[in-house]
Amino acid sequence: MDSDIKHPGIKSVGWALVQASRLHRSRTGDKLSQLGLFAGQEQVLQALADAGPMTMGDLASILRVRPPTASKTVSRLSALKLVERHTEPGDARVVRVKLTKEGKRKAAAIDALWNEVESELLAGFDNKDRKRLRKLLRKAAKNLAGLTGADQTGFEVEAEDDVDELGTEEQELAATA
Known part of the structure; x- marks a missing residue:
């Protein structure tokens, strides 16, 4: 492929987000x-x-x-002996899911893996850049969640101590999120 050829969406934030997301998902x-x-x-x-x-x-x-979708994934994880499903006493329609001991070990390994990939993703970013990117992505996700009718929880501004460490522009961004 000729290195002078550029994708038409190269200046698009959405295109960059899709590429970063795709590569992150592949690495993970x-x-x-x-x-x-x-x-x-x-x-x-x-x-x-x-x-x-x-x-x-x-x-x-x-x-x-x-x-x-959740049920299908839980079934697969149950077959791997990583989770267990139990009906609620008194109401068999309610099913609770919990980790097995092996599931807890896998979850700990996943945390380490996730931290490793995040370090790779954010190599060269200082803490200020990391916080700013996280806030901007949360704001973008919240914008789309509002338009699609999706649940908007989880896109909140971080704790006040994170906001205090930010510059004026980031504080203004946090205030509008």
Whole structure:
């Protein structure tokens, strides 16, 4: 391919975001395969490690997927003996999911993997750049979530101590988010 040829979307923020996201997902997927997992499964394990046992509906909500999608992933993780499903005593319609001991070990490995890929992604970024990028991406996601009717939780401005460390422009951005 001729190195002088450029993609028509090269100056588009959306195009850059798609490329970075695609490469991040590919790198993460390669690392996950070393753990015997597929992309998407790590999110279930991370959510359960963070919040503890939860209903399938709560899990789907946290992951921003439809319940059948969450259920399919949980079934696969259950077959790998990483999660267990139990019906709620008194109401068999409510199913709770929790990590097994092996699931907890995988979740810890995923955290290490995630930190490694994030370090690779943000190599050369100082802390100010990292915080600013995170805030800008949250704001962009919140903008689209509002337009699509998606759940807007999770896109909040970070804790006040993060805002205090930012410059004036970042403080103004945080105030408008």
